[in-house]
Amino acid sequence: MTSKISIRGVSKTYNSDAGEVAALQGTDLEIRQGEFVSLVGPSGCGKSTLLYIVGGFLASQGEVRIDGKRVDGPGVDRGIVFQEYALFPWLTVRRNILYGPRVRHLPAAQCNAIADRLIDVIGLRGFEHRYPRELSGGMKQRVAIARMLAGDPAILLLDEPFGALDAQTRETMQDELLRIFLTMRKTVLMVTHDVNEAVYLSNRICVMSARPGRIVEEFAVNLDRSGTREAIVLSDEYNRVRNQVWLSVRRQVAPAATRA
Amino acid sequence: MLRSIAGATMRLLPIAIVLAIWQAAASLRLVDTAFLPAPAGVARALGDLLSGHEIRDNLLVTLFRALAGLVLATVSGVWFGIGMARSWVFNAIVSPLVGATYSLPKTAIVPLLILWFGIGSTMGILAVYLTCLLPIIVQTYHGVRATPAVVIWSAQSMGAGPRKMLWQVFLPHALPDIFTGLRIALGFALVVAISAEMIASTSGIGRLIFMYGESGAYDYMFAAVASVVIAAFLIDRALLRLSARCLRWHESQAVADIGAAV
Numbered sequence: 001m002t003s004k005i006s007i008r009g010v011s012k013t014y015n016s017d018a019g020e021v022a023a024l025q026g027t028d029l030e031i032r033q034g035e036f037v038s039l040v041g042p043s044g045c046g047k048s049t050l051l052y053i054v055g056g057f058l059a060s061q062g063e064v065r066i067d068g069k070r071v072d073g074p075g076v077d078r079g080i081v082f083q084e085y086a087l088f089p090w091l092t093v094r095r096n097i098l099y100g101p102r103v104r105h106l107p108a109a110q111c112n113a114i115a116d117r118l119i120d121v122i123g124l125r126g127f128e129h130r131y132p133r134e135l136s137g138g139m140k141q142r143v144a145i146a147r148m149l150a151g152d153p154a155i156l157l158l159d160e161p162f163g164a165l166d167a168q169t170r171e172t173m174q175d176e177l178l179r180i181f182l183t184m185r186k187t188v189l190m191v192t193h194d195v196n197e198a199v200y201l202s203n204r205i206c207v208m209s210a211r212p213g214r215i216v217e218e219f220a221v222n223l224d225r226s227g228t229r230e231a232i233v234l235s236d237e238y239n240r241v242r243n244q245v246w247l248s249v250r251r252q253v254a255p256a257a258t259r260a
Numbered sequence: 261m262l263r264s265i266a267g268a269t270m271r272l273l274p275i276a277i278v279l280a281i282w283q284a285a286a287s288l289r290l291v292d293t294a295f296l297p298a299p300a301g302v303a304r305a306l307g308d309l310l311s312g313h314e315i316r317d318n319l320l321v322t323l324f325r326a327l328a329g330l331v332l333a334t335v336s337g338v339w340f341g342i343g344m345a346r347s348w349v350f351n352a353i354v355s356p357l358v359g360a361t362y363s364l365p366k367t368a369i370v371p372l373l374i375l376w377f378g379i380g381s382t383m384g385i386l387a388v389y390l391t392c393l394l395p396i397i398v399q400t401y402h403g404v405r406a407t408p409a410v411v412i413w414s415a416q417s418m419g420a421g422p423r424k425m426l427w428q429v430f431l432p433h434a435l436p437d438i439f440t441g442l443r444i445a446l447g448f449a450l451v452v453a454i455s456a457e458m459i460a461s462t463s464g465i466g467r468l469i470f471m472y473g474e475s476g477a478y479d480y481m482f483a484a485v486a487s488v489v490i491a492a493f494l495i496d497r498a499l500l501r502l503s504a505r506c507l508r509w510h511e512s513q514a515v516a517d518i519g520a521a522v
Binding site: 052055057073074075076078079080082084086088089090091092099100103104131132133147151153 | 408409410411413414415416417418419420424428429432433435508509510511513
């Protein structure tokens with residue numbers, strides 16, 4: 001079976017005042033259709049850089065292929081959500097969600113149907129005509145997710161999507177994302193620094209080394225996600241994987257800390 | 261309602277106090293009214309002037325020059341700013357020119373403009389245009405440059421091409437800064453339009469003020485100045501209203517009344 005996303009020998013160096021900084025080195029990763037893969041690792045390990053390269057926002061050495069086709073820029077097949085929401089502040093909630101469909105000149109009736117459905121999915125009915133500045137962080141991130149889903153991309157790229165939210169809101173949003181993922185069966189690549197979040201949501205977790213980052217360990221997560229959050233979080237499998245991943249990340253952080 | 265009336269009264273009070281002190285100084289003969297006419301005399305002259313066409317006609321000429329220059333500068337300055345922010349090559353060509361002319365007081369080149377274009381509206385509009393162009397360019401440039409990468413990337417991942425990026429991302433993101441530039445430029449526009457008329461002109465409120473000053477009719481001179489102050493104030497308020505309307509979405513609008521803060 002061919003991969004949905006194929007990352008081969010991807011490396012990236014940044015030019016800074018201090019000279020060239022290697023952010024990523026020789027990274028390989030194959031992601032199958034319908035998989036939910038998380039990237040975790042020490043801060044500054046290049047996990048977001050890798051996500052941006054898959055998004056086509058950054059150039060790199062090596063190659064990224066989607067359905068066997070080489071990525072050479074951003075595309076509507078890959079939707080993205082950032083930690084800082086990145087909504088258009090000059091557009092209302094509804095217009096933010098409809099940005100993609102309108103850019104692609106979908107008929108008005110279809111646009112309205114998409115907006116109505118997604119506003120219900122994210123539970124923001126009554127807020128359609130508000131501007132982002134009038135929304136809480138959690139609401140903004142819901143809009144960002146709806147805006148991404150409006151284009152119906154096959155791949156969802158999530159860059160620490162819940163990193164700016166408080167613990168309560170974060171759990172609610174994780175449950176909503178899980179529900180969306182289970183019903184829509186998208187292929188997801190998520191960057192997070194929260195090991196619990198990674199285990200709760202992913203099928204597979206890739207641990208990256210400190211900079212220059214590369215994938216050093218992978219963990220499969222075989223959880224029955226049909227139950228409640230409590231049932232999942234209290235299960236033996238969840239805790240076994242969580243401890244393994246946590247220790248793995250610790251091993252990557254420790255040498256970086258002694259060097260710093 | 262009551263509160264807004266009270267607020268307006270509070271803001272007018274300092275102006276009233278200054279006028280009262282001025283009037284008292286004149287009435288008590290602490291100043292020579294030949295050189296500093298009393299507010300009552302200025303008001304009388306203003307009433308006299310407003311009953312004729314002189315102020316109105318000259319003020320309209322000046323406002324036409326100032327606003328025509330401002331509009332031309334805004335339309336072209338926004339494109340210069342966007343071009344500089346988005347094109348490395350364009351920036352390399354234009355940026356040194358902007359840097360070199362930014363701090364030049366544009367009234368200094370009015371004699372040159374007179375030489376090239378003669379005295380009249382073309383010269384006035386051009387002087388205003390050159391003055392207003394730079395703050396608009398600089399503000400637009402900064403507004404576009406400050407567009408966060410994540411916002412640009414989001415738009416790209418939803419299928420926005422370069423043209424849509426320009427109209428739907430960079431321009432709206434720069435709009436608050438463009439309005440800031442517009443307000444700075446508006447102040448410059450009137451100063452330069454009036455100064456150019458004082459240097460050489462056959463019409464305009466600047467020429468009128470200069471003429472009254474030359475002939476020693478200081479109460480009429482002050483009346484003409486007062487008419488400019490009132491017109492400038494009203495235009496500035498209109499611009500603030502327009503900007504509040506266009507920037508309803510912006511964080512700055514969380515502060516209820518920006519007029520009260522200025």
